[in-house]
Amino acid sequence: MVGASLQDWGLGSLRDDVRLVVSELVGNVVQHAVPDGCLARPGASRRVDVSVMTWPGLLCIGVTDEDSAPPDLPVGECVSPALAGEFPEALLPDRGRGLLIVQRLADSVWWSPEEPGGKTVWCRFDLDPVASERAP
Template sequence: MFVWPETQCVRSVRRAVQAILDHWEIAHVTDDAELLTTELLTNAIRHTGGEQPLRVTIAADQRGLSIGVRDRSASAPRPHRPTACEESGRGLLLIERIAGSWTYRFHPDGTKTVSCRLPL
């Protein structure tokens, strides 16, 4: 699904993820999947110029659920080790903790996808 990089889109994407997982009969991972999607999407919104839509993908096979967000940022994502006083900067650490890992890749068209895989 394509969404504009605005914070208001996060709620509708979370609802879409919930509906998809219900339809696929894997609702037992909904809470984690919604959180992972929120973190990936929020990072993309924060680090893009807001001029191009983001693409959110979700796919499942027998072993896991893949969630990805594609944006036009040329910057590689880097985990941040925030201090206890910082209010943000824990997104990729949280993704890694819940999903086990995350990755990113650049595409020939200048976009990049940050994704994670949640075991089923």
């Protein structure tokens, strides 16, 4: 649905990156989010909302879940590539790789709490001026 919307809006060049970002964020909800008050109910149904919005110059993606725990957003590189030597896999964190991918593809990533509970993880993609003129 996200890819089709981007195509309709003339933003097809972002389709692959945005679909990967949405896939990672929804995957995080499926793998890690536990709805508030449901810790003792494994397998309970969950709500996941995906929002895709455009403004002049911006594309914004939001994925909302019912877990109020903040996401574990990577803060930056912990190890200098020069220190990794012949073992570049040493640079990969043990967890949070999906959000690292999201941070690499999007121009900005943040989160906000939802009322009465839950959170939304947001991503912003800056659009080039030509694409912005075509977006609704």
